[in-house]
Structures are given as C-alpha cells and as structure tokens.
Amino acid sequence: MLRLATITQEDILAHHPPKKHNMGRQKVYLDKLSRIFQIRNLLLRQALAECLGTLILVMFGCGAVAQLVLSKGSHGMFLTVNFSFGFAATLGILVCGQVSGGHLNPAVTFALCLLGRDRWRKFPVYFAFQTLGAFLGSAIIFGMYYDALWDTPDSFNVTGEHSTAGIFATYPGKHLTTVNGFFDQLIGTAALIVCILAIVDPYNNPIPQGLEAFTVGFVVLVIGLAMGFNSGYAVNPARDLGPRIFTAMAGWGMEVFTVRNCWFLVPIFAPFLGTVIGVVVYQMMVGFHVEGEVRDKLEAEAQNERVRLTNVTTNDHNKEKETFLFRAIELKEQLWKSGDADQVMQMLRNTTALTLSNAGSFVP
Numbered sequence: 001m002l003r004l005a006t007i008t009q010e011d012i013l014a015h016h017p018p019k020k021h022n023m024g025r026q027k028v029y030l031d032k033l034s035r036i037f038q039i040r041n042l043l044l045r046q047a048l049a050e051c052l053g054t055l056i057l058v059m060f061g062c063g064a065v066a067q068l069v070l071s072k073g074s075h076g077m078f079l080t081v082n083f084s085f086g087f088a089a090t091l092g093i094l095v096c097g098q099v100s101g102g103h104l105n106p107a108v109t110f111a112l113c114l115l116g117r118d119r120w121r122k123f124p125v126y127f128a129f130q131t132l133g134a135f136l137g138s139a140i141i142f143g144m145y146y147d148a149l150w151d152t153p154d155s156f157n158v159t160g161e162h163s164t165a166g167i168f169a170t171y172p173g174k175h176l177t178t179v180n181g182f183f184d185q186l187i188g189t190a191a192l193i194v195c196i197l198a199i200v201d202p203y204n205n206p207i208p209q210g211l212e213a214f215t216v217g218f219v220v221l222v223i224g225l226a227m228g229f230n231s232g233y234a235v236n237p238a239r240d241l242g243p244r245i246f247t248a249m250a251g252w253g254m255e256v257f258t259v260r261n262c263w264f265l266v267p268i269f270a271p272f273l274g275t276v277i278g279v280v281v282y283q284m285m286v287g288f289h290v291e292g293e294v295r296d297k298l299e300a301e302a303q304n305e306r307v308r309l310t311n312v313t314t315n316d317h318n319k320e321k322e323t324f325l326f327r328a329i330e331l332k333e334q335l336w337k338s339g340d341a342d343q344v345m346q347m348l349r350n351t352t353a354l355t356l357s358n359a360g361s362f363v364p
Contacts, residue, residue, distance in 0.1 A: 053096030091217075100126075172231045181231050204290045
C-alpha cells in the first residue's frame with residue numbers, strides 16, 4: 001500500500017518562498033527623504049503649516065464662490081458659499097492645527113500675541129505665510145476655472161454686472177459706504193475673536209479635544225450667515241490680501257486696489273482693530289473672571305496645605321521634609337499661570353498626596 005506523504009505548510013514555503021515585497025525598501029527611502037527634507041527651525045515649520053492651512057481655506061471657500069458666480073446661480077447659492085467657508089476653515093485647522101495651532105488668520109495670531117500666549121516675533125511670519133497660502137489657494141481656483149472665466153463676458157472686470165474679481169477678494173456692495181464697511185469688518189472680526197477665545201480658553205468650559213476645529217468652522221458659518229451681505233465677511237486680512245494680490249497679477253490689474261477709494265485697506269486694518277475690541281470685551285466680561293476663580297481655588301488649596309503643615313508637630317529629624325513640602329507648595333502656586341487649569345489642579349492634589357505620604361508620620 002502506498003503511503004501518502006503529508007505535505008505541511010513549511011514544505012510549501014520551502015519550495016515556493018513568497019515574493020519579497022518592496023515595502024521595506026520603500027520605507028527606507030521614505031525615511032531618508034524625511035531626514036533630508038525635515039526642517040529643523042520650529043517657526044518655519046509652523047509657518048509652512050499655516051500656509052497650507054490657509055490655502056485649504058481659500059481654495060475651498062473661493063471655489064464655492066467661483067461656482068456660484070460663473071454658473072450664474074445654477075451651481076450654488078449664498079448658503080453654499082457660507083457652508084463651504086465654514087467647512088474649509090475646519091479642514092484647514094485639521095491640516096495644520098497640530099503643528100502651528102491652526103490660526104489661518106492674522107487676526108487670531110494677533111489676539112494670541114496680545115494675550116501673551118504667542119510670541120510677537122511669530123506674528124509677522126504667520127501673517128506673511130498665511131497671505132502666501134491665500135495667494136496660492138486663489139491661484140489654484142483661477143487655474144481650475146480658467147476656461148469658465150474666459151467664457152464669461154467682460155470676465156476680467158472688477159466692477160459691473162459681470163465682474164469676477166469678487167470670486168477671489170471681497171468688495172463692498174453698492175449700498176455700502178467706507179465707514180459702514182469699516183464698522184462691518186470691525187464687528188465681524190470682534191465677534192469671531194470673542195468666540196475663538198471662548199473655544200480655546202482652558203478656564204472656560206474648554207471644548208473636548210479634537211472638536212475645536214469643527215467649532216471654529218461653525219463660528220465662521222454663523223458669521224457668514226449673519227454678516228455676509230455687506231461685503232462678504234472677510235474678517236481675515238490674509239484671506240483678502242493674498243487673493244487680491246493674485247488678481248492684480250492675473251489680469252484684473254491695479255484697479256483691485258484703487259476701486260471704491262482704496263477699499264482694500266478696510267479688510268486689512270479693520271480686523272486688527274476688531275481683534276483688540278474682541279480681546280478686551282472677552283477678557284473684561286469673561287476671561288479675567290473665570291481665570292480668577294481658578295486662581296482663588298489654587299490659593300485656597302495652598303493655604304489649606306499651609307495650615308495643615310503648620311499644625312504638624314515637628315522635630316529636627318523632620319525639618320528637611322517640612323522645607324521640601326513648603327517649596328512644593330510655592331512651585332504649584334506658580335504653575336497655574338502657564339499650565340492648563342485642570343492639569344494644574346490635578347497636579348496640586350497628586351503632589352500633595354505624594355509628598356505627604358513620603359513624609360510618613362510627619363502628618364498628624
């Protein structure tokens with residue numbers, strides 16, 4: 001009787017070894033490229049991230065405007081433009097937020113510098129790269145809808161019935177005066193800053209981690225729905241200036257700067273003044289108070305620790321432990337100024353428990 005040999009999986013692999021994939025080699029190449037192109041300068045990395053995030057904002061936002069204008073309303077409406085800018089802000093923040101904070105707007109950077117949360121040297125660099133990102137985003141939309149632009153009568157006009165410059169930058173409505181337009185941008189930016197400060201304030205019901213971008217996008221959407229009629233709610237100097245510079249170079253000419261008594265100055269300067277107002281209003285009406293509550297809690301807990309320690313029966317052997325504990329309390333009182341409120345409160349409790357347990361019989 002013939003015995004059938006048992007063929008195992010090892011035998012199959014021995015005679016027919018699997019083909020080697022190139023994934024290992026590809027990973028090595030990618031690692032080499034990463035080392036070559038990695039930028040060591042932190043500020044430059046952050047600026048490049050801001051550039052890309054702002055590009056996303058302008059590309060998707062102005063793309064929706066282009067569809068609305070060039071299709072004469074058949075492929076969009078005012079509502080779709082607002083939703084597009086809101087979602088574009090969310091996506092832009094998701095793209096660059098982990099690296100740069102996802103400002104996408106010099107007004108936001110300016111506000112954080114005013115509050116001491118960012119260094120002032122970051123402001124001009126962010127402003128420049130955010131403007132560059134907006135410039136590139138508008139260039140992409142120009143290239144995407146190039147044929148549609150040429151198919152539109154008088155397509156490269158800045159004003160008039162068939163003007164298309166408004167696809168890229170903001171322009172005032174026929175009814176709007178310069179003074180009213182300045183007030184429009186001032187209030188819009190102040191509202192934006194107040195809402196953003198509330199979102200990022202660690203002392204004021206902070207948004208769950210990961211949802212900040214969606215909340216900011218919702219804020220942009222609401223501002224567009226409520227304040228977009230007059231001049232398109234730029235509330236962002238980089239978002240307006242970058243595309244305006246591009247349109248001046250792409251065929252619309254210098255009229256984009258001179259139209260309506262140099263209107264372009266309004267969406268540049270009004271948002272910064274609105275930022276100051278927004279910061280002052282938020283801090284005076286909310287920020288200082290919630291921060292003060294946290295400070296009072298920390299001081300109260302520190303005082304309770306002091307009372308507890310002063311009531312302890314000490315001797316020469318425990319003098320060094322007592323000194324260590326008092327120094328730990330002083331350090332914790334200082335941490336609240338720079339750290340997250342919840343983290344500092346938890347550190348205060350954990351450190352107290354740890355140090356007291358290390359003191360052994362030091363606590364009565």
